[in-house]
Amino acid sequence: MDFELTKEQKDIKQAASDFAEGEFDKDLAMQLEKEHAFPRAIWKKACELGFVGMHFPEEYGGQGLGVFENALVVEEFCRRDSGIGTALALCDFASEILMRHGTKGQKERFLAAIASGRMISAGCFTEPNHGSDITMMDTTAVRDGDEWVVNGTKTFITNGCIADCFIVLCQTDPAAKPGYRGQSLILVEKGAAGIEAAEVGDKMGIRMTSTAEVSFASVRVPAANLIGEEGKGFYHVLEFFDESRAEIAATAVGIAQGAFDRALDYAKQREQFGQRLADFQVTQHKIADMATMIDAARLLTYRAAWNFDRGKIDPKLTSMAKYYAGRAAVAVTDEAVQILGGYGYILEYEVERFYRDAKITEIYEGTKEIQKNTIAGTFIKKK
Amino acid sequence: MEILVCVKRVPDTADAEVALRPDGRGIREEDLAFGINEWDNYAVEEAIRLKEKHGGAVTVATIGPAESEDVLRRCLAMGADDAVMIDEASFRGADPYGIARGLAGLARRKAYDLVLAGALAGDDGYGMTGPVLAGYLGWPHATLVTSIEVEGKKIAVARELEGGLEEILAVELPAVLTIQTGINEPRYVSIMGIRKVRSKDIPVLAPADIGVGAGEVGENANLLRSLGLSTPPAGAEAVMLKGAPAEVAQRILDIVKERGGVA
Numbered sequence: 001m002d003f004e005l006t007k008e009q010k011d012i013k014q015a016a017s018d019f020a021e022g023e024f025d026k027d028l029a030m031q032l033e034k035e036h037a038f039p040r041a042i043w044k045k046a047c048e049l050g051f052v053g054m055h056f057p058e059e060y061g062g063q064g065l066g067v068f069e070n071a072l073v074v075e076e077f078c079r080r081d082s083g084i085g086t087a088l089a090l091c092d093f094a095s096e097i098l099m100r101h102g103t104k105g106q107k108e109r110f111l112a113a114i115a116s117g118r119m120i121s122a123g124c125f126t127e128p129n130h131g132s133d134i135t136m137m138d139t140t141a142v143r144d145g146d147e148w149v150v151n152g153t154k155t156f157i158t159n160g161c162i163a164d165c166f167i168v169l170c171q172t173d174p175a176a177k178p179g180y181r182g183q184s185l186i187l188v189e190k191g192a193a194g195i196e197a198a199e200v201g202d203k204m205g206i207r208m209t210s211t212a213e214v215s216f217a218s219v220r221v222p223a224a225n226l227i228g229e230e231g232k233g234f235y236h237v238l239e240f241f242d243e244s245r246a247e248i249a250a251t252a253v254g255i256a257q258g259a260f261d262r263a264l265d266y267a268k269q270r271e272q273f274g275q276r277l278a279d280f281q282v283t284q285h286k287i288a289d290m291a292t293m294i295d296a297a298r299l300l301t302y303r304a305a306w307n308f309d310r311g312k313i314d315p316k317l318t319s320m321a322k323y324y325a326g327r328a329a330v331a332v333t334d335e336a337v338q339i340l341g342g343y344g345y346i347l348e349y350e351v352e353r354f355y356r357d358a359k360i361t362e363i364y365e366g367t368k369e370i371q372k373n374t375i376a377g378t379f380i381k382k383k
Numbered sequence: 384m385e386i387l388v389c390v391k392r393v394p395d396t397a398d399a400e401v402a403l404r405p406d407g408r409g410i411r412e413e414d415l416a417f418g419i420n421e422w423d424n425y426a427v428e429e430a431i432r433l434k435e436k437h438g439g440a441v442t443v444a445t446i447g448p449a450e451s452e453d454v455l456r457r458c459l460a461m462g463a464d465d466a467v468m469i470d471e472a473s474f475r476g477a478d479p480y481g482i483a484r485g486l487a488g489l490a491r492r493k494a495y496d497l498v499l500a501g502a503l504a505g506d507d508g509y510g511m512t513g514p515v516l517a518g519y520l521g522w523p524h525a526t527l528v529t530s531i532e533v534e535g536k537k538i539a540v541a542r543e544l545e546g547g548l549e550e551i552l553a554v555e556l557p558a559v560l561t562i563q564t565g566i567n568e569p570r571y572v573s574i575m576g577i578r579k580v581r582s583k584d585i586p587v588l589a590p591a592d593i594g595v596g597a598g599e600v601g602e603n604a605n606l607l608r609s610l611g612l613s614t615p616p617a618g619a620e621a622v623m624l625k626g627a628p629a630e631v632a633q634r635i636l637d638i639v640k641e642r643g644g645v646a
Contacts, residue, residue, distance in 0.1 A: 008581050015571065
């Protein structure tokens with residue numbers, strides 16, 4: 001048992017922290033969030049420095065690192081700025097499916113482009129009628145000669161309006177029993193005829209990240225755009241959730257830590273009734289609760305990521321990490337706003353943004369209820 | 384161009400709560416974050432830029448505790464070619480004369496054209512290491528350098544003066560320069576850089592390797608003796624302004640005008 005980061009991991013964490021401190025400007029963040037704009041210039045720089053696609057193999061433009069190192073980076077990014085951090089954490093969303101199951105050609109073309117800041121990826125799983133339950137898809141892909149023809153609508157698609165490539169979960173065998181055994185993943189590129197994307201609406205948080213409805217009307221792609229095995233799409237996506245949930249958990253830990261840092265600073269400076277807020281026991285207890293939750297969430301997250309990198313796939317553990325880190329992020333950011341009082345409610349003081357950005361971590365990549373189902377399911381088998 | 388850059392690991396005290404140690408001779412370091420001295424970071428960047436432009440190699444060196452290796456690895460990840468540590472044990476408690484003595488021994492081990500150091504260190508603020516080092520080496524030196532132009536065996540350097548003035552000096556190589564912040568924009572450490580240096584060996588030299596004998600440096604050999612640190616008591620000059628924000632703002636403006644801050 002060893003709870004120390006390696007030298008290299010410490011260096012990576014420090015490099016991420018230095019980059020975020022230097023580049024994540026508060027005024028810029030407030031402006032981007034107002035405009036619902038992706039932090040494009042910062043994303044480009046982050047890619048040049050190797051922060052994106054760190055877990056891709058070196059031959060495909062990555063750094064040959066793991067989910068763990070990726071988690072360290074997104075945690076530091078979200079700690080400095082919840083909105084920019086989340087946008088950067090998600091810019092290569094679902095690319096892991098390509099990394100694990102793509103052909104050599106697919107990996108050469110897409111992974112290198114994603115890591116170097118030439119492409120943004122999106123995973124299209126959720127549908128208007130299938131949110132948490134993706135066992136049956138309405139979106140279909142039908143083989144026609146050398147092509148797949150994709151039809152259907154996906155919603156709440158992260159990066160939907162800014163993505164250059166879409167990994168689409170389709171029903172390729174509607175007659176399969178159960179339905180999920182007839183699902184496959186099809187790669188669709190931006191600009192294909194028949195593809196349309198529109199933002200789902202103005203959002204409470206993660207406003208620098210696009211969340212869109214993406215529709216496919218007889219979109220034709222080459223047969224070679226199948227990712228992984230035909231009929232295995234559902235399994236590939238579930239496997240992906242094991243790493244993506246650890247990464248989302250890391251964003252939640254970072255968001256919580258960032259709000260905590262700001263609240264602690266404020267509590268040490270602000271004086272009321274002749275003493276610092278930090279000298280009141282009520283504040284001290286809040287700080288203690290927040291710090292404890294953050295560390296518990298961090299340890300669960302690190303363990304989930306560490307296990308994944310060692311090939312120990314444990315959906316229970318990643319669900320625990322995602323569920324608890326999300327809960328910690330919401331609870332800690334809530335208390336941070338409370339500590340800042342009236343100022344906490346003002347945009348300028350940032351913690352309200354962390355509060356709004358925290359909530360999504362209990363919803364996307366599997367709601368907390370779905371995570372609990374997964375956790376409970378490993379203890380209590382279905383009848 | 385062979386360049387040696389002297390760096391130091393210092394605590395980040397700018398935004399931290401700083402508390403004195405019970406003996407009053409230092410600050411409590413337990414809860415502080417440490418990193419490269421800000422001025423040194425600019426010096427490392429400048430050295431790497433000179434190397435990129437004129438060829439040669441950059442070596443970074445430090446005298447400090449084992450943890451200083453983090454700082455050296457960071458410099459390597461930025462693009463320095465080699466790093467070397469000097470075993471701190473015999474230098475413990477050394478004043479800038481002792482540190483400069485050790486660094487001079489190191490600088491003599493190779494034919495360096497240039498030795499760079501930060502203009503001062505964020506922790507003790509002496510600003511002496513570079514000039515004293517130049518004295519030991521018998522080399523010319525320039526302080527508060529804000530630009531370096533290489534012209535064969537000579538360099539032209541700009542020095543930052545008060546009042547927005549700049550002095551241009553011609554300096555013969557080899558020379559020692561102390562670097563002012565703002566001379567460049569230091570690069571970020573990339574993941575590629577970190578990966579490249581992860582198995583790089585950082586040798587640790589003993590005092591004998593750099594020509595320093597037992598007892599020649601360290602607390603007992605110091606020319607300067609620090610008597611202690613203290614936090615100055617709050618002065619009576621401070622005026623707390625109370626009232627509505629607009630009134631307070633007006634009052635601040637009046638005070639600044641009274642003292643000649645604005646016309």
